[in-house]
Amino acid sequence: xxxxxxxxxxxxxxxxxxxxxxxxxxxxxxxxxxxxxxxxxxxxxxxxxxxxxxxxxxxxxxxxxxxxxxxxxxxxxxxxxxxxxxxxxxxxxxxxxxxxxxxxxxxxxxxxxxxxxxxxxxxxxxxxxxxxxxxxxxxxxxxxxxxxxxxxxxxxxxxxxxxxxxxxxxxxxxxxxxxxxxxxxxxxxxxxxxxxxxxxxxxxxxxxxxxxxxxxxxxxxxxxxxxxxxxxxxxxxxxxxxxxxxxxxxxxxxxxxxxxxxxxxxxxxxxxxxxxxxxxxxxxxxxxxxxxxxxxxxxxxxxxxxxxxxxxxxxxxxxxxxxxxxxxxxxxxxxxxxxxxxxxxxxxxxxxxxxx
Amino acid sequence: xxxxxxxxxxxxxxxxxxxxxxxxxxxxxxxxxxxxxxxxxxxxxxxxxxxxxxxxxxxxxxxxxxxxxxxxxxxxxxxxxxxxxxxxxxxxxxxxxxxxxxxxxxxxxxxxxxxxxxxxxxxxxxxxxxxxxxxxxxxxxxxxxxxxxxxxxxxxxxxxxxxxxxxxxxxxxxxxxxxxxxxxxxxxxxxxxxxxxxxxxxxxxxxxxxxxxxxxxxxxxxxxxxxxxxxxxxxxxxxxxxxxxxxxxxxxxxxxxxxxxxxxxxxxxxxxxxxxxxxxxxxxxxxxxxxxxxxxxxxxx
Numbered sequence: 215x216x217x218x219x220x221x222x223x224x225x226x227x228x229x230x231x232x233x234x235x236x237x238x239x240x241x242x243x244x245x246x247x248x249x250x251x252x253x254x255x256x257x258x259x260x261x262x263x264x265x266x267x268x269x270x271x272x273x274x275x276x277x278x279x280x281x282x283x284x285x286x287x288x289x290x291x292x293x294x295x296x297x298x299x300x301x302x303x304x305x306x307x308x309x310x311x312x313x314x315x316x317x318x319x320x321x322x323x324x325x326x327x328x329x330x331x332x333x334x335x336x337x338x339x340x341x342x343x344x345x346x347x348x349x350x351x352x353x354x355x356x357x358x359x360x361x362x363x364x365x366x367x368x369x370x371x372x373x374x375x376x377x378x379x380x381x382x383x384x385x386x387x388x389x390x391x392x393x394x395x396x397x398x399x400x401x402x403x404x405x406x407x408x409x410x411x412x413x414x415x416x417x418x419x420x421x422x423x424x425x426x427x428x429x430x431x432x433x434x435x436x437x438x439x440x441x442x443x444x445x446x447x448x449x450x451x452x453x454x455x456x457x458x459x460x461x462x463x464x465x466x467x468x469x470x471x472x473x474x475x476x477x478x479x480x481x482x483x484x485x486x487x488x489x490x491x492x493x494x495x496x497x498x499x500x501x502x503x504x505x506x507x508x509x510x511x512x513x514x515x516x517x518x519x520x521x522x523x524x525x526x527x528x529x530x531x532x533x534x535x536x537x538x539x540x541x542x543x544x545x546x547x548x549x550x551x552x553x554x555x556x557x558x559x560x561x562x563x564x565x566x567x568x569x570x
Numbered sequence: 571x572x573x574x575x576x577x578x579x580x581x582x583x584x585x586x587x588x589x590x591x592x593x594x595x596x597x598x599x600x601x602x603x604x605x606x607x608x609x610x611x612x613x614x615x616x617x618x619x620x621x622x623x624x625x626x627x628x629x630x631x632x633x634x635x636x637x638x639x640x641x642x643x644x645x646x647x648x649x650x651x652x653x654x655x656x657x658x659x660x661x662x663x664x665x666x667x668x669x670x671x672x673x674x675x676x677x678x679x680x681x682x683x684x685x686x687x688x689x690x691x692x693x694x695x696x697x698x699x700x701x702x703x704x705x706x707x708x709x710x711x712x713x714x715x716x717x718x719x720x721x722x723x724x725x726x727x728x729x730x731x732x733x734x735x736x737x738x739x740x741x742x743x744x745x746x747x748x749x750x751x752x753x754x755x756x757x758x759x760x761x762x763x764x765x766x767x768x769x770x771x772x773x774x775x776x777x778x779x780x781x782x783x784x785x786x787x788x789x790x791x792x793x794x795x796x797x798x799x800x801x802x803x804x805x806x807x808x809x810x811x812x813x814x815x816x817x818x819x820x821x822x823x824x825x826x827x828x829x830x831x832x833x834x835x836x837x838x839x840x841x842x843x844x845x846x847x848x849x850x851x852x853x854x855x856x857x858x859x860x861x862x863x864x865x866x867x868x869x870x871x
Binding site: 255259260307309354358362363364365367368369371372373375376379380382383386387498501503504508539541543544545546547549550551553554556557558559560562563 | 580596604636648651652653654657658659661662663664665666667668669670672673676677678798801802837839840842843845846849850853854857858861
């Protein structure tokens with residue numbers, strides 16, 4: 215046996231997806247419950263919840279342009295949800311996708327304003343730089359978990375804060391745009407920008423990349439040997455080991471994969487939306503991604519739909535704050551509650567009480 | 571200069587130490603509390619509101635502790651009674667509470683981010699006669715408030731509680747072996763909830779300390795990740811109160827030094843990374859040592 219630290223966390227993390235999310239309630243229930251509780255918050259603050267929700271719906275899906283901004287807002291969430299789901303499948307809980315988004319975004323932006331002589335190759339180079347940086351960022355926690363049994367929840371959580379501080383140091387110091395007072399890098403070259411998918415509509419190729427990855431994720435889990443092995447390792451690591459699988463190696467590979475997708479999320483955000491790297495780059499995409507992966511129950515279509523739900527909330531919440539006095543934070547309240555209720559087993563309330 | 575650093579390091583240690591000791595008890599009871607920051611934030615807001623308009627500081631502390639405890643109880647019940655994963659519930663709670671606080675500030679006070687109120691009663695600090703003027707010792711022992719004293723008294727008290735009392739034994743049993751504990755007639759889930767409420771109470775006090783012990787205004791970012799620093803402290807201390815306190819003290823020193831280094835061209839961001847990096851290094855060393863021990867045993871077999 216590997217020397218596991220005697221933490222309850224390590225034991226619980228070991229069985230990953232199956233233990234953490236295998237017993238989810240009906241996918242709609244957490245959403246309904248979150249909206250019901252948020253309605254109470256809205257009513258207490260003197261707003262008509264039905265009215266507010268109606269406005270959110272219109273702002274999110276009411277026109278082609280609005281649907282486009284919803285899909286644009288869901289793009290980083292699709293990717294971070296996939297990043298978390300991939301690690302979950304292998305039985306590892308990667309809380310560090312937020313950090314991957316930061317380092318991946320900064321690396322992609324750096325490539326985008328530095329290697330400007332590359333011409334049309336600049337965009338793919340910048341994307342790959344972000345992906346590679348995100349993967350490298352997860353190498354240490356992957357190795358520590360697989361080889362030494364160090365709890366990846368704690369290491370990846372800590373790495374988030376390191377990533378945020380490190381990138382914030384870099385954009386305030388060595389990578390600060392010349393002449394800029396605020397913490398931001400120079401703008402990336404035009405060749406590094408993700409092109410728009412349709413002219414006149416604010417939706418860039420990042421969404422197409424995210425969609426392609428959803429399909430790949432589905433194919434990977436369903437049809438590939440490594441996808442099957444990963445699921446096996448996540449469901450029952452001991453059985454997987456007994457069948458001859460190198461489970462530690464699998465965990466390292468899936469942590470790298472998770473980091474790579476997280477880095478891609480950062481790269482797409484930098485090259486498609488922000489066009490540079492700024493301090494406070496991600497509004498918690500990596501954490502919302504956990505809610506996305508949980509609500510989607512690790513299922514490709516589920517992740518896509520959950521990301522669109524949260525993307526819709528983010529974009530419409532920001533809009534209605536402009537036109538009404540409903541604070542945009544109602545969106546955070548909803549997100550957090552969906553996340554909590556997604557893992558609550560409400561069936562236990564009705565189960566016969568065991569002698570306890 | 572040295573006196574200043576020591577004094578401000580101790581001040582920065584207090585909130586982390588309080589929350590860390592609460593989180594330690596919670597973890598011994600079987601729940602890893604990622605939501606300490608949320609409990610600190612609700613304590614900070616409630617304590618600040620009660621202390622405003624010449625409010626009473628003991629009342630403010632009580633209200634802050636209660637706010638933290640209620641937040642913790644909500645989280646704990648979802649974990650223990652609905653079988654939800656503690657990490658996810660903790661992360662979700664941080665998001666919900668931060669959202670609720672900002673929502674409340676905007677809709678009730680029509681302000682975003684910072685809230686200043688008139689005549690906030692601050693925690694009184696006590697100068698010890700005879701000691702206050704001594705170098706170093708004065709900075710260590712004098713000029714502190716009741717929460718700082720309480721946090722340090724709690725360190726040996728926690729050691730004693732865990733090792734020597736019946737309740738401490740039950741707490742450890744509930745955390746380490748809920749099944750056998752239940753067989754012995756204990757209610758491990760209820761014990762776990764109580765340990766969460768305790769952690770929430772201390773975290774609420776820690777939040778109030780930041781609001782009415784240090785700054786005197788409320789800001790949505792007032793906790794500044796200290797819930798995670800507290801988590802880092804009891805991971806660093808591996809559930810032992812004294813080692814946890816040393817971790818909290820170290821982080822308090824980083825906090826105090828960082829403010830001074832900033833003026834000397836050392837980037838604050840790099841100093842801010844240190845506590846988190848230390849936890850990773852430390853967990854790695856612990857794992858390596860454990861593996862060495864395991865291999866030695868194998869050889870002797």
